[in-house]
Amino acid sequence: xxxLSFLLILLSGAGFLLGFAYLLRQKLAALSKGLMLSGxxxxxxxxxxxxxxxxxxxxxGIYKQLMYGLENEPLQHYIRNQGDIQETVLIMMSQSxxxxxxxxxxxxxxxxxxxxxxxxxxxxVTNHQQxxxxxxxxxxxxxxxxLAHASIVIGHYQSxxxxxxxxxxxxxxxxxLLSGISRSQYKHLAxxxxxxxxxxxxxxxALYALKIFDDYHGTPNLAVAGEDxxxxxxxxxxxxxxxxxxxxxxxTNRCRLPSVGTSLAMLTAYSASAELPIAxxxxxxxxxxxxxxxxxxxxxxxxxxxxxxxxxxxxxxVEPLVCGRYQDEFALQAAxxxxxxLTYYQLNNMxxxxxxxxxxxxxxxxxxQEQVYSMLELATRLAALSVP
Numbered sequence: 001x002x003x004l005s006f007l008l009i010l011l012s013g014a015g016f017l018l019g020f021a022y023l024l025r026q027k028l029a030a031l032s033k034g035l036m037l038s039g040x041x042x043x044x045x046x047x048x049x050x051x052x053x054x055x056x057x058x059x060x061g062i063y064k065q066l067m068y069g070l071e072n073e074p075l076q077h078y079i080r081n082q083g084d085i086q087e088t089v090l091i092m093m094s095q096s097x098x099x100x101x102x103x104x105x106x107x108x109x110x111x112x113x114x115x116x117x118x119x120x121x122x123x124x125v126t127n128h129q130q131x132x133x134x135x136x137x138x139x140x141x142x143x144x145x146x147l148a149h150a151s152i153v154i155g156h157y158q159s160x161x162x163x164x165x166x167x168x169x170x171x172x173x174x175x176x177l178l179s180g181i182s183r184s185q186y187k188h189l190a191x192x193x194x195x196x197x198x199x200x201x202x203x204x205x206a207l208y209a210l211k212i213f214d215d216y217h218g219t220p221n222l223a224v225a226g227e228d229x230x231x232x233x234x235x236x237x238x239x240x241x242x243x244x245x246x247x248x249x250x251x252t253n254r255c256r257l258p259s260v261g262t263s264l265a266m267l268t269a270y271s272a273s274a275e276l277p278i279a280x281x282x283x284x285x286x287x288x289x290x291x292x293x294x295x296x297x298x299x300x301x302x303x304x305x306x307x308x309x310x311x312x313x314x315x316x317x318v319e320p321l322v323c324g325r326y327q328d329e330f331a332l333q334a335a336x337x338x339x340x341x342l343t344y345y346q347l348n349n350m351x352x353x354x355x356x357x358x359x360x361x362x363x364x365x366x367x368x369q370e371q372v373y374s375m376l377e378l379a380t381r382l383a384a385l386s387v388p
Contacts, residue, residue, distance in 0.1 A: 287340075
């Protein structure tokens with residue numbers, strides 16, 4: 001299937017030019033030769049992009065850049081002491097942990113190096129001084145974002161190393177997520193204190209965290225919470241003319257935050273990673289309303305659906321992220337997890353072409369906060385490239 005998707009892209013890009021050149025070979029010989037040359041060049045470019053991906057060169061390059069950031073002591077010191085981007089750091093570590101856990105299986109020779117970084121991240125998210133929420137479980141019902149992403153980090157660390165130093169915290173968080181989602185009238189928990197919207201994407205991340213826990217402990221948590229959550233979305237949360245939920249809704253089922261490309265890409269990626277059947281419905285609608293392509297060769301995700309304007313205060317829909325920045329990477333992850341190879345190669349071709357003009361290593365020339373934002377892009381991209 002991946003190779004057939006590549007052939008479709010090749011035929012769409014180079015095949016059209018070569019076929020047209022063949023038809024004009026007698027009447028317009030000069031134009032035919034020009035089209036023939038263009039077709040060959042496009043074919044070589046597409047074959048080169050495909051080879052970079054399938055040979056693992058892209059994956060190893062992104063892994064190298066992400067590890068550089070994770071091992072950079074001045075940057076790590078900045079991360080530990082910069083409270084205003086703490087939530088962005090948390091999701092960056094969550095995505096990094098997912099990517100590194102998968103890379104451990106692909107690069108067993110780097111297991112020790114990967115374990116060091118997973119250990120560092122697990123230590124960070126379980127630090128009681130850094131996150132006092134661990135000491136006060138009464139407030140957990142408004143801390144879904146933290147509990148979900150901290151659980152993902154701990155889970156990947158424990159499954160990769162077998163070290164159960166944080167198992168008690170992990171188990172407490174998993175039990176709370178299971179009972180909280182299942183018993184809630186709305187089958188969604190609040191992401192953070194004073195957040196006026198219940199966010200499906202964050203709750204999907206929590207379900208992915210439960211899957212990691214189940215895979216390690218052999219428990220059935222996801223089957224219970226995932227079914228309740230999926231049924232609620234099907235029954236209550238289809239808005240306007242799509243089957244996609246809002247980025248955030250109120251306790252009265254009013255759409256509080258409109259969907260944007262990043263929120264829907266995250267929703268699709270996490271629900272697919274949790275292997276929820278509803279992820280296929282999300283993907284079908286998301287791709288129809290937000291995906292664009294150029295001659296079927298490259299693809300990208302629009303921040304808004306077709307013929308819609310970007311909503312006011314768009315960042316609120318993807319808090320704590322920057323609106324319009326991460327939709328391509330999370331969509332790439334969703335495509336990889338779901339095995340949607342045509343979209344996967346279209347999005348990846350666009351990213352590789354972008355790399356030609358904006359090398360990834362230029363990330364480290366930017367301000368520290370921008371480096372953290374870019375590390376989330378790297379981690380999410382690597383999470384897609386390293387899917388088993």
